[in-house]
Amino acid sequence: MMPTDLTYLRSSNGIDWSNIDPAEIWQATQDTMSMLGLSLIFTIILGLIIGVLLYLTSSRQLLYLPVFYSILSFVVNILRSVPFIILMIAVMPLTKEIAGTTIGVAGTIPPLVIGAAPFFGRLVETALREVDRGIIEAAQAMGASKWDIVRRVLLRESRPGLIAAITVTAITLVSYTAMSGVIGGGGLGDLALRYGYQRFQTEVMIVTVILLIILVQILQMLGDWLVRRISHK
Amino acid sequence: MGRCCPGGINLIELQNVTKSYKGRGGSVDAVRDISLQVKPGEIFGIIGHSGAGKSTLIRCMNLLERPTSGRAWFGKTELTALSERQLQAERRKIGMIFQHFNLLASVTVRENIAFPLVLAGKSRKEYAARVDELLALVGLEAHGDKYPSQLSGGQKQRVGIARALAADPQVLLCDEATSALDPQTTNSILSLLMSINEKLGLTIILITHEMQVIRSICDRVAVMDAGRIVEMGAVLDVFLRPTHAVTRQFADELSELESGTPLPRREGSKLVRVHFVGEETYEPVLFEAVKGSAVQCAILQGTVSRMKHTPYGQLLVELSGPERDIDGVITALRSNGLDAEVLS
Incomplete structure (x- = not known):
C-alpha cells in the first residue's frame, strides 16, 4: 500500500475513496475486536476482584480493613489519574514481561487491562453499594458465609449495575484500543493514525471513525438490552 | 437458675x-x-x-x-x-x-x-x-x-x-x-x-x-x-x-383502639376501672354489685375482647351516689374476684 506515485499528494487535497483498502480495514477491525474482547475479559476478572475487595474492606462492611482499603483505593486512584497514553508507555517493561512483546494485539492487552481494570473496579464498588443492606443481613441470618454473600447475594443482586458498568468499560476500552495504535498496537486507531493523519488520507480516517462509532453504538445497545432483560426491580 | x-x-x-x-x-x-x-x-x-x-x-x-x-x-x-x-x-x-x-x-x-x-x-x-x-x-x-x-x-x-x-x-x-x-x-x-x-x-x-x-x-x-x-x-x-x-x-x-377515648366523669362521682378475665367475662358481677345499693353506675368506656384465646373485659365506670355505698360496691366487686381500681 505504500504510495509510490503522485496520487498520494492529490489525496491530501480532496476525498479519494480509492485509497480505501477493504482488506486492510477488515484486518484492522478484527484486530480492534480481538484487543477489545481479550482486554475486556481480563479487565472484568481483575476489576471484579478489585471492586469486591474495595467494597468488602470499606467502612461498615463485611471485611472492614481500613488500611488495606486506603492503600488499594490510593493505587486505583493513581492508575486512573495517569492519562492512558502515558500509562501505556510507562508499563512497557511490564508488558514485555507478561506478553513477551510490546507491539501488536498481544502487546496492547496488558496496558489496556492495567488502564481499564481500576476504572471498572470503581464501577463495581459503586454497583455493589447499591445492594440493599437488608438483603445481606437476611443472608447472614440464614447462616451465609462471607463468600456465600459475595457470590450468591452481592454479585447476583448487582447484575444489572455490573452489566451497565461492563458496557461503559467496553466503550472506554474501544477508545483506549484506538490510542494504542500510537505504540504500534494495530487496529482501527492505528489505521486512522498511519493513513488518515500521517499520510493525509482523510477518507481512511472517516471510515475508521464511522466503524468505531458503529462499534460503540452496538456495545451500548447490547448493554442496555441485557440490563433490561435481567433487571427485575 | x-x-x-x-x-x-x-x-x-x-x-x-x-x-x-x-x-x-x-x-x-x-x-x-x-x-x-x-x-x-x-x-x-x-x-x-x-x-x-x-x-x-x-x-x-x-x-x-x-x-x-x-x-x-x-x-x-x-x-x-x-x-x-x-x-x-x-x-x-x-x-x-x-x-x-x-x-x-x-x-x-x-x-x-x-x-x-x-x-x-x-x-x-x-x-x-x-x-x-x-x-x-x-x-x-x-x-x-x-x-x-x-x-x-x-x-x-x-x-x-x-x-x-x-x-x-x-x-x-x-x-x-x-x-x-x-x-x-x-x-x-x-x-x-x-x-x-x-x-x-x-x-x-x-x-x-x-x-x-x-x-x-x-x-x-x-x-x-x-x-x-x-x-x-x-x-x-x-x-x-x-x-x-x-x-x-x-x-x-389498646383500649382506645377498641373503644375510643373515655367520656369525662361528672361531679360527685367516682371513676373506677374494672377488669375481668376468662370465665368472669360471662358473669353479671357488676350488675349484681350495684343491685340493691343506692349507687348508680354508668359505663363511660368499655372493652370486651380477647387476648389471643382468653376473653377479657375492661370497663371504665362512673359510680355515683353516697360515698359509703360506692365503697361498698367496690368492696363487693373485689370480693367477687374482679380487679377494681379507683382512678379518681
Whole structure:
C-alpha cells in the first residue's frame, strides 16, 4: 500500500475513496475486536476482584480493613489519574514481561487491562453499594458465609449495575484500543493514525471513525438490552 | 437458675446482655443489661416505641449484633462463645423475617425460598419438593415463578416466612414483620404466624410497636423502654395491670383502639376501672354489685375482647351516689374476684 506515485499528494487535497483498502480495514477491525474482547475479559476478572475487595474492606462492611482499603483505593486512584497514553508507555517493561512483546494485539492487552481494570473496579464498588443492606443481613441470618454473600447475594443482586458498568468499560476500552495504535498496537486507531493523519488520507480516517462509532453504538445497545432483560426491580 | 443453658428448658436465653455503640458523642447503650428466657413453643413479643432498642435486642439473639457484654444462648449452645463458622451453622436453625422482607430481587419466589437450602448445599432436585410444600404452607402456590417485584407486601412477607422456615428452624425471629403492611394484611400474616406456631410447634419471638400484634398472638410480652425491659410477663397480666408508664401507654392505646377515648366523669362521682378475665367475662358481677345499693353506675368506656384465646373485659365506670355505698360496691366487686381500681 505504500504510495509510490503522485496520487498520494492529490489525496491530501480532496476525498479519494480509492485509497480505501477493504482488506486492510477488515484486518484492522478484527484486530480492534480481538484487543477489545481479550482486554475486556481480563479487565472484568481483575476489576471484579478489585471492586469486591474495595467494597468488602470499606467502612461498615463485611471485611472492614481500613488500611488495606486506603492503600488499594490510593493505587486505583493513581492508575486512573495517569492519562492512558502515558500509562501505556510507562508499563512497557511490564508488558514485555507478561506478553513477551510490546507491539501488536498481544502487546496492547496488558496496558489496556492495567488502564481499564481500576476504572471498572470503581464501577463495581459503586454497583455493589447499591445492594440493599437488608438483603445481606437476611443472608447472614440464614447462616451465609462471607463468600456465600459475595457470590450468591452481592454479585447476583448487582447484575444489572455490573452489566451497565461492563458496557461503559467496553466503550472506554474501544477508545483506549484506538490510542494504542500510537505504540504500534494495530487496529482501527492505528489505521486512522498511519493513513488518515500521517499520510493525509482523510477518507481512511472517516471510515475508521464511522466503524468505531458503529462499534460503540452496538456495545451500548447490547448493554442496555441485557440490563433490561435481567433487571427485575 | 444454673449457669449453663438452664437444663435446656429455654430455647433462647439472654443473660445480662448489653450492646453499646460508639458514636461521636461517646458511647450509647442500645440495650442495657437485659436477661430473658423464651420457652419452646411460645410466642414471645417485645414491644416498645421506636428507638427503645427492640431491633438491637432481637439481633442479639442470632448475633447479627454481637453483645458488648453478656451471653446469648440458643438451646444448649452458647452463641456468644462460638467461632464464625460454628455460628453460621447454628443460625440455620434460627429463622428470621424482616419489616422490609429483604428478598433477593434478582431471583424468583421459588429460588428465594430455596436460598437457605442452597446455602446448606442442597441441589435443585433435592429442594424442589420442599419448596412446593412451603409455597402451599404460606398460600402462594400460584406465585412460585414470579419475581418479588410482582408481589404485594403481604405476599412478599409470606415468601419471607416460607424462606425462614425452609431449613426447619426451631425458632422464628420476627423483626417488625407487619409494620410495613396495612391492617388487613397484618391480620392475615398474624394468623399465618399463629397457625405455624400451632401446627409446627415453632417458637416465635417478635418485636413490634403495635399493640394489635401483641394482643392477637403473643403468650408473653416484654415492654422495652430506653434499652431496658421495664415489664415482662403474660400478656394479660402486663396489660391489665400495667405498672410502668410506657406499659400503661400501650394498654391505653389498646383500649382506645377498641373503644375510643373515655367520656369525662361528672361531679360527685367516682371513676373506677374494672377488669375481668376468662370465665368472669360471662358473669353479671357488676350488675349484681350495684343491685340493691343506692349507687348508680354508668359505663363511660368499655372493652370486651380477647387476648389471643382468653376473653377479657375492661370497663371504665362512673359510680355515683353516697360515698359509703360506692365503697361498698367496690368492696363487693373485689370480693367477687374482679380487679377494681379507683382512678379518681
